[in-house]
Amino acid sequence: MPENTIVQNQEQQVKKLKRFLEGWRMAVLPLKSIMLWEQQWHPCAIVGSVSFVYFLIWLMDLNSLATFAVVGLFLNFVDFIVPVICNSLYGANSWTGQHEKMYEDICKSIVANYNKGLHNIQQFYSLRESSPCMYYILSISLLVTFAWVASSINNIFLLYILSTAFLLWPGVRNKGIFNMLLSMVNMAPKSIKSE
Template sequence: MSELKKKEFNRLKNDLDAWREIILFLHDLLDWKYPYSCGWIVSGITALYLVLWKLDLSIVTQLSLLCLFGLLGAFFYPVIAKLFFKPEKWTGVQEKHFEIVINKLLNVKFSVVDFWNTFFWNIADKSIIHVFKTSGVLLGLAWIGASVNNLLLIYLTTLTMCLWPGISQLDEFHVKLNMLKKKLNLSSLSPFKNQ
């Protein structure tokens, strides 16, 4: 582990220490470790978006309420957690699990930063390739956004992001992915690591 990653790891672990029980629960839920995890995820997200659709709130109101719930959660959760989760019940196995989750969160952060840097790698050059690449992606996103309801797009994106950790661990998914790569002759490309 590099020095930068160790610093980031320790900082993130320290920042999320008060939230460790809920983080482990959410990690296990997203990884489908509980029975019916998939159903709970889909039901919860669908119920949330149905409420948002029915309320038909403006974006400013939605963002304000999101920030309000985030503020209240950040204030009250650590106090409530101390009542329900006793520090002496925290085991070494849970600590190792927490460190694995923190490491996964760091890997996601570094992957997003790498993607961002790769996508805009030649912005300083202002080359024609960069302009065409960026314009094509942005025009494609604009066309999709104009064609499909925004709330539906956000719902599908949220659903995909929340179901992806569980789906990507299924053996059947990897079998189908390998069959697709063979048909398309993409065997050298491997965006998914076998776990």
């Protein structure tokens, strides 16, 4: 696909996302700073919020279907109440050009990360055509590992770990913590084989 078509497609995706998040735009700006850990207490706030939600789920001790229903109700409530609160707290005049630029940058970042993830998934599935042996080795290994982990660890705890890691990942990338850990591993002394 030509580069120009990809750029046009991304611009259309950004416009759609901006329209979709229109009611949330005043909430998205502070969420960005929290997700990227612009303050030292932001990682603690993320972990504390996720821990509180999962603590409530654990206290309710619902079966799986009821848990999904309660989480769905909560998400619908938040999706309804956040635009109402944002519109009542901030007037139409409080939205500036700087806010619009930040909002567009956030939407571009979301679209770029979404497309990157989609491209990685497509590359993995293209292995089925180009290298079927590698595809089946990888997919079977991953599925067996996931099945073993899911059977060994409580599912709610596993979801807690995964959602905490998912929400902390943008800050980890932004602060360069992952790259720092990789460089530390690379700088570790290599063991010398004796002959």
